[in-house]
Each structure stands twice: as C-alpha cells, then as structure tokens.
Amino acid sequence: MEEEIMQKAADPLIVEGVVETGAQRGRELGFPTANLSLAGDAVRGDGVWAGLVRLLDEPDSWPRVAAVSVGRRPTFYDRRGPRLLEAHLLDFRGDLYGRPIRVELCQRLRPMRAFGSVEALVRQLGDDIADARGWAAAAGLEALQRDRVHVDR
Ligand SMILES: Cc1cc2nc3c(=O)[nH]c(=O)nc-3n(C[C@H](O)[C@H](O)[C@H](O)COP(=O)(O)O)c2cc1C
Structure with missing residues (x-):
C-alpha cells in the first residue's frame, strides 16, 4: 500500500498509513502493535522511538x-x-486494523538489535515502554497516558 504511506516533506519523522495485520507475534509476546509497512527506505530513522499516535478517523x-x-x-x-513501523500504544485496548493513523517519532531511544532469544527481546520491550513513559512525563504529556475506556465503533 505504497501510496497510502506518506512521508511529510516538512517533517520526515511523521508517518501516516492504514494499519496492516502483522504476524500476530506481538500479541503473543504481550505487546500488540499497529503495523505500517514502509516502502523501501522512504522513511529514515531505523531504531526504537518514543512517539505519539493519532487515530485519524x-x-x-x-x-x-x-x-x-x-x-x-x-x-x-x-x-x-520487510521494513516495517510497529507502534505499541501504551494503555490502549482495541483493534486498529484497517484504520488510518499518524505516527510521530519524537525521541529516539535506541538502535534496532538482533536479540538472542525472545525472552531477551520481551525484557527489552518492557524497558522501551518504561522509557517511552519517561519521555512522555518529561515532555509534560502524562495526561495522555491515563487509562481510558476505548469505545469500539
Ligand atoms: C518498542 C519496540 C521495540 C522493538 N525492538 C526490536 C528490536 O530491537 N529488534 C527486533 O528484532 N524487533 C524489535 N521489535 C519488533 C518485534 O520483534 C515485533 O513487534 C514482534 O516480533 C511482533 O511482530 P508482529 O507484529 O509481526 O507479530 C520491537 C517492537 C517494539 C514495539
């Protein structure tokens, strides 16, 4: 869905697209993600980021x-x-498959790494989420992290 992914010229670290199904591994690992495929190297910034996700609908x-x-x-x-963007939304329950989202990559946390075991990856994901929370708190965005009821439509 190349044409659905648009990299904003003004800010190359904003990615918009329609959420695709992943291998569902994320759900099994306890960290469900909303996935956007990235056409070629159109979006720079490989690594792990703290960011914001807007539901465009x-x-x-x-x-x-x-x-x-x-x-x-x-x-x-x-x-x-495949090059992919995967966003794990903090404190969010709900299925975003097929929905348009905008992802803003705000703070780079670390490079992508190959882990020796799934357990090691899962431990790191826990640290990444803590770091993303820390970034939001430092940016004065705690209010966005309050658990809120998700209304399915
Ligand atoms: C915050 C975050 C950090 C991640 N870091 C890595 C990483 O360093 N190396 C890696 O191979 N995969 C990384 N992943 C991707 C996971 O391997 C992937 O989410 C998981 O395998 C689920 O894939 P699926 O959505 O295709 O099922 C990361 C994912 C998230 C959400």
Whole structure:
C-alpha cells in the first residue's frame, strides 16, 4: 500500500498509513502493535522511538503515547526482511486494523538489535515502554497516558 504511506516533506519523522495485520507475534509476546509497512527506505530513522499516535478517523481524540519500532526486526529476519513501523500504544485496548493513523517519532531511544532469544527481546520491550513513559512525563504529556475506556465503533 505504497501510496497510502506518506512521508511529510516538512517533517520526515511523521508517518501516516492504514494499519496492516502483522504476524500476530506481538500479541503473543504481550505487546500488540499497529503495523505500517514502509516502502523501501522512504522513511529514515531505523531504531526504537518514543512517539505519539493519532487515530485519524477519530479527529477529536487525544493522541496516544507509543513505543515505536522502525526497521527489519533482525531478531526474526535477515537483511532482506520487510521494513516495517510497529507502534505499541501504551494503555490502549482495541483493534486498529484497517484504520488510518499518524505516527510521530519524537525521541529516539535506541538502535534496532538482533536479540538472542525472545525472552531477551520481551525484557527489552518492557524497558522501551518504561522509557517511552519517561519521555512522555518529561515532555509534560502524562495526561495522555491515563487509562481510558476505548469505545469500539
Ligand atoms: C518498542 C519496540 C521495540 C522493538 N525492538 C526490536 C528490536 O530491537 N529488534 C527486533 O528484532 N524487533 C524489535 N521489535 C519488533 C518485534 O520483534 C515485533 O513487534 C514482534 O516480533 C511482533 O511482530 P508482529 O507484529 O509481526 O507479530 C520491537 C517492537 C517494539 C514495539
């Protein structure tokens, strides 16, 4: 869905797209993600980020704080693996599949790494989420992290 991914010229670290289904591994690992495929190298910034996700079909809703991975997931794939953006929304329950979102990559947390085991990756994901919370708190965005009821439509 190349044409649906648009990199904003003014800010190359904003990515918009329609959420695709992943391998569902994220759910099994306890960290569900909203996935956007990235066409080629159109979006720079491989690594793990703290960011904000806006649900474009709910223009009045607050953005959500997220821990976002950009890259080829070297734990599971080699260099030819698909380049993907995966956003784990903090304190969010709900299915975003098929919905348009905008992801803002705000603070780079670390590079992508190949982990020796799934357990090691899961431990790091816990740290990434804590770091994303820390970034939001430092940026004065705690109010966005309050658990709120998600209304399915
Ligand atoms: C915050 C965050 C950080 C991640 N960091 C890495 C990483 O360093 N290396 C890696 O191989 N995959 C990383 N991933 C991707 C996970 O491997 C991926 O989310 C998981 O395998 C689920 O994939 P699926 O959505 O295709 O099921 C990260 C994902 C998130 C949400």
